[in-house]
Amino acid sequence: MSPIHQPRFLCVHVPEFPAQARLRHRPALRGKAIAILDGTPPLETVCSTTRLARQKGVRQGTTRAELDSFPGVEALRRSRSEEDSAAAALLAAVWQVSPRVQVLAPRNAAHRVVVDIAGTERIFGPPAQVARNVLQQVRALGLLAHLCVSDNFHTAVCAAPYAGGKPAVVAHGAERATLAPLPLSALDGVEEEQRDTFALWGLHTLGDLAALPETQLVARMGQAGRRLWLQARGEHPHLMQPAEDRFTLEERTEFDAPVDLLDSLLFVLRPMLEQLVLRANQRALALASVTVRLSLTNHAAEDTAIAPEATQFERTVKPALPLADSRILLKLLHLDLQAHPPGAPIVAVHLHAEPGDQTRAQLGMFSPQLPEPSRLDVTLARIRALVGEGRVGRPKLLDTHAPESYVVDTFAPHLRASGSASKTHSIYHPALHGDPLNYQEQASSFASQSRSLALRRLRPPVLLKMHTAEKQPKLFFWRGTRYEVATAFGPWRRSGNWWTTSAWSQEEWDVTANSSSGDTLVCRIARDIMHRHWLLEGIYD
Structure with a gap:
């Protein structure tokens, strides 16, 4: 009996990645016609669009002047930092399935990653189930993607853009039949000269290319033609180059116009914190601290873009225990920024979180129920906003005999005083201090x-x-x-x-x-x- 072959490569194809990354933290704009502009003003061109914008006729390469002729289309500037954040979030999601992940070069404004899922059946189930789980996690990140699973690396890459809303699974031996109806534009690495040659030969689909005789194709186009011919047949081998697994919790976003209202800033911070908590939960972690770094506008600059000399404003909130609740973290940031306003309009936001173990409290049968640490953090933040920074906490003795030898330390629940703390108390002896004999x-x-x-x-x-x-x-x-x-x-x-x-x-x-x-x-x-x-x-x- 011949062995049963299972698909091994899962390709995640995210179309119009610049637009999706820009709208990931702006859910109110997802149902509108949006065009993403790239380049130096005024020579900007459209690099990515939403579906409604394409229905109105907007295409890649449309200039800024031409875009004004399309009614109802809103233009946004491209944000490389938001694309980096979205790409890092996508990598963190697929790394949960397999450590062997390769990031492909962007093509037609699409972001593509390929995961080697060979040997994961006993953990995550059959390939179709793995693909559905990955698709669900990608959608939770605010991204729309097409997925395809195949034994052949290039088959999964070529067929993924045409998979539709459900993951496609190419059976073993059906690679050539699956690729046959696809256009020649589905191939990777086709040069302009090769595309013109195929057009002169009357080739339109991958099936037409796969039907050519190998020797005659090599004689006319060399080994580059043979590589494309093997890709069209689903037989071209590939050596994966896995990306390095780096787990970071960061989110970035840029504003099209400076923001000077705290409510507007919190409206953007909410989805960013939800994404950080989601990515931490995927690894059974919580957020031990959250640092918000604000880029403040330069009043002397006429352009609203971020200038290199933009002022950086940074604040960090650290709850007593790691939290996995974005609402409480948002409230802590709200109280902290309300007590320490940035002092200038904001043009960009960068969130960085440090992961921590999720808190698990085991109560005794007869012990009273303790207050939730998250509510305690909010209460302390409210008191701190009233009485000032550094005046809320617990006293901590210093290792000295000096008078007033204590500081106000951050309050932490379930903290017991150690036996060594008593050593910091001043102990007086007259013989050690040169006191008079009649002490x-x-x-x-x-x-x-x-x-x-x-x-x-x-x-x-x-x-x-x-x-x-x-x-x-x-x-x-x-x-x-x-x-x-x-x-x-x-x-x-x-x-x-x-x-x-x-x-x-x-x-x-x-x-x-x-x-x-x-x-x-x-x-x-x-x-x-x-x-x-x-x-x-x-x-x-």
């Missing part, structure tokens, strides 16, 4: 007086005008009131970071002071030795 006596005396007191820190500390006697605090002014020091316990010396430019050194006293009106103030004051000034650090309540 224990002073501390006991002050503790007996302030046994029920609690220190209320002043942040930031208040600068005092101090009068001293014999290096001891005697008199100071605070809030317009004069205070005379009755008792002072100290000094307790602390210093650190002497080996860096951020060195610090200070002496602290716990004092009891009386005002002229009879009020008593129990407080902690400090002398900054490096800067030579006195500070009121806290008050004992």
Whole structure:
């Protein structure tokens, strides 16, 4: 029994790729007659069109002046960056089927990739099922494509543009019969001279070319003619050159006119974020951070195109946990851009996301339900917009004994304090700081007086005008009131970071002071030795 041959090559043919890439993030324009212009103004020509524009008579090569004579046709400029984003998204979709993917050179404004699906039957099913799954993923990216599966590489490439809305599967041995009715323009690499020769010979289809005798064709056209003859018969071999698998989450878009409204920007960011989340979900990932890079217009430039000296504005949102919800990510971007406006009209948007593992939380049977991290991110973003950047988060101790040795860190749920955090607390010992010998006596005396007191820190500390006697605090002014020091316990010396430019050194006293009106103030004051000034650090309540 002869072995059963299965098709191996899947060709994905995306026609009018410049137009589809331009409209991928503009769903409102998909049902209109659109023509994509390429070139230097005013010598621009049409390089790609939509179906409605072709029905009105617009063709590739139509000039800008001629395009004005077609009513109802809207012109857009070509965007290479959006085409690169669409091509990268298409590669990411087909790479899920097989790592052997070859990108072909564009032809007639079409983008083409070929996937080697040999040996994938046990994972993804028969070739027809694989083709349907790939077509579904390509449509989810906002692209329309034609697919063809064949044992022969060139047969799949030639037949894919004529496959229609459903994937075509060429059976083994039926390559020549499938290609026979196709026009000669379906072949790749046909030169103008060869096309004229075929026209003089009266050849119109691939079947006519395949019926020619091989020896006589080679005698007249050489090996180039034999290559085309083998392609027409579905017998020409091919050595694949797979593209490098690079997984990136990026989307780009350009505006035809500068955008200065946040609502208009969010209208474009929504489909871009949906595409990033879709591509991350295809690999069971989420978005750990999203960076939006805005190209701002140059007010001195007359053209709305992006100038090389255009200003770049960049913002990054990083949720506490990786998210796979485009609505929440859009809300975070909305709040961030509302708090940090770009300050100039926008002409281009570039989104870059870092992938992360999808969050899976397992709750205990008797433990209370925790708030969703996504809602927490939105709540923190709203608070941050009210109180300012850097004022929302959790305190984090620094590895130093300096006063106020903490920073506000990003809040992360399910974060437990490590045992090493306690090592950053200041530990005082009189022998290490050169305190007087009567430290224990002073501390006991002050503790007996302030046994029920609690220190209320002043942040930031208040600068005092101090009068001293014999290096001891005697008199100071605070809030317009004069205070005379009755008792002072100290000094307790602390210093650190002497080996860096951020060195610090200070002496602290716990004092009891009386005002002229009879009020008593129990407080902690400090002398900054490096800067030579006195500070009121806290008050004992």
